[in-house]
Amino acid sequence: MTRRAVPPRSLLTRIATASSCFAQHVGRTLKKAGYNVLDLEPLPKALQGKVSAEVAQAQGYGLYSARYGNVYTIRQLLQLFQEALGQFTPAHPVWEKDGRFYDALRPGIELRGFASPEEVMLHRAWHLKAVAEMMQQTDIMVFTFGLTEAWVSRGAEGTVYPTAPGTIAGRFDPELFEFKNFAYPEIVADFIQVRQILRGFNPRLRFIVTVSPVPLTATASGEHVEVATVYSKSVLRAACGAISARFKAVDYFPSYEVITSQSARGAYYEPNLRSVNSRGVETAMGLFMAAHDKTGAEKLRAKRVKAQAEPVESLEEEDGLICEEALLEAFNT
Template identity: 35%
Template sequence: MTQDNTFFRGNEDKIFWQSAVVDRTAHDIEELWIPRFRIDSDTRIATFGTGFSQHLGLALRARGFNWIDAEPAPAALSDAFCRRFGYRTQSCRLGTFNTISMFNQWLSWADGSTRPPAEMWEHQGRFYDPYRPLIEPDGFASQEEGLQSRAATLQAFSEVITTAEVLMLTVSSIEAWISGRYGWEVPLYPDVLPGFGNAADCNLRAFHFEGCRRHMADVTDRLRQINPGLRVLLALSPEPLPVTARRRNVLTANTYSKAVLRAVASQMVEKRGFVDYVPLYELVNHPGARGTFFEPDLRRVSPSGMEMAINYFFRALHHAYGVDVGPPSPVSHRVAFQDQEDTRRVLEAWP
């Protein structure tokens, strides 16, 4: 029997693998993302999440966009020093995090629906915030100083979510560590940094689809309750998991984690008109790139991959709305200390 291909005749090239993928270079993909709403240089935009979001925040600033920095660094400090202490990386000093549940936790503290614990972890006379362990590499002088710093960040975070017009959130993992003492999520595996808790006091929680969906729905709905005009951009970090705590092959663990988060993001876009998804994951992992957008370790995104993804973000805005996005500019791959010494220590200390 001859197959009837009438449906496919006259359709655009983008629906066919050959014409949309094989016949194009990885730098020449169009219509992968048609932005749902306009973002221009006047739009107040905030970024949070994984290390990848830091690169976009820097690019927004460099191109003259209105990127929100609600917790600015002291004027006398260099860029490198500021980033080492968590300034100029996210729209306030939340530090990097990988899960949607971690962002939901910060949101519940900021809107007053739950009360954050008065918890600091002590090591050799210095105090570390378990929920922002990398923003003060040498710790705080006292518990009071650490709690005051967290309170300032929560105030800044509240300002961001109430005044932003667009909030971009980048996540990468479904694996979360929960403090057994207080029941709150911490962003790193315990015992891998000075003062960062005891593994015996923390429990692994791996969220499946429904758990991630509930958190994502809660986050998007709560943001709109706080700020009715806010629009949300979701993205999935293209970098694979460096390690999994679920005692299975990291390749399958990574595939499952990304698949769950990608499916959740699609559902949010389908059901909420104020939510959009930016395909950073698809851009960097494009088969036509043949792995060239990654460093030799096959995990970290290369500078060319970072530039390609970020430049595509701005190019899509220009094509959809005629936005003046300025000229492409090189992206510094190592924008934050988390990508360097602290990440190396985390991985070396992992059991």
């Protein structure tokens, strides 16, 4: 009797990622280690081989498990899931700029925009189908908490946008939009709802949560940006601590502590003290894999040793991370 080959766990476990720009490295690291990282909205076959990886990523392909771009707050993720289930309708979903139209919930995915609002909504409907499929398939959800600050629509629903109106597209109207700084109780409550939604599809689903070590570029809180950064990261870290302590199926990975630790003496940041350099990325991801995959950790450790003998490069320059939050600096000047 022939014994059936059993696929390795890395191929059986379906992992979904959704996070801020720093966390794009988590998905890349897991893919390189052979894990089954979901991509339910890949580059169309008609474009494969015709556009570079850089162009594809700039259009939102291959960054996460669906083409939603960066998700900076847990409320943004919650609303996305609710919309995919038909439980939420975003306010002002289409923004305009120079006669072109953009998906307000992911304005960076089409740099030239769409020809009409109808085309925007057609593409969004396709996107939501991919998100719904991702939710049904996921065994492990990886999410990095990036920000507490956001721009939202006025009203009871408070639609969360990944960028301020008027940065990539749209126009800022204080009668339609307002600044929101999410508090600890809101963040914990939002995560619990996200967990309930996903575990409705898979009762055994697990989470890996982290906090982005990238400080704010600018703030609309009225505080100094360093004060705003400490507040934001402290609230997010406390929220992660609370949810990982409360739920056994939630693991916290300390990427924030690895990069910002005083023992690192700032070695993992670029001279601008904001961008994480390649050495910091290799250190954080090496520890991540050491905690979750011994074989993958050995490969990354060898790569890190080699990298330490080479000039340290910026994270954004080396890997072409897509970070809309950097646009806030221009918006606030």
